[in-house]
Amino acid sequence: MKLEHFGIYAHDTVPLADWYRKTLGFSVVRTIEKEGRPPIFFLAADGGGEIELLPTDEPRVERELNHAGFSHIGIVVEDFEKTERMLREKGVILEGVRKTSNGWMIGYFEDPEGNTLEIVSR
Numbered sequence: 001m002k003l004e005h006f007g008i009y010a011h012d013t014v015p016l017a018d019w020y021r022k023t024l025g026f027s028v029v030r031t032i033e034k035e036g037r038p039p040i041f042f043l044a045a046d047g048g049g050e051i052e053l054l055p056t057d058e059p060r061v062e063r064e065l066n067h068a069g070f071s072h073i074g075i076v077v078e079d080f081e082k083t084e085r086m087l088r089e090k091g092v093i094l095e096g097v098r099k100t101s102n103g104w105m106i107g108y109f110e111d112p113e114g115n116t117l118e119i120v121s122r
Contacts, residue, residue, distance in 0.1 A: 005050035
């Protein structure tokens with residue numbers, strides 16, 4: 001088995017896909033368009049794995065990082081400080097930045113629709 005993608009329901013898939021492209025450098029690998037419905041996007045990072053953005057009109061459910069169930073999207077980076085500077089230049093501020101007990105650097109931020117992402121350098 002191979003993990004291929006995970007899905008995020010979004011209120012507006014077009015600007016969210018654009019944010020992942022411009023802010024994180026993801027690329028759109030597939031778009032599914034149907035008349036009368038916002039597009040579905042599959043986005044990929046350089047190292048593999050995809051995010052599927054699907055349209056919804058349902059209200060967002062407030063979640064905390066430690067709630068049971070889906071927690072965050074982890075993105076591995078080689079240079080934590082360089083990535084943090086790049087994100088700050090794009091208006092993204094990391095929260096909860098710390099060195100873990102096993103020596104990893106981690107920090108969290110949210111995409112425009114409130115989904116939590118984690119930057120980790122191992």
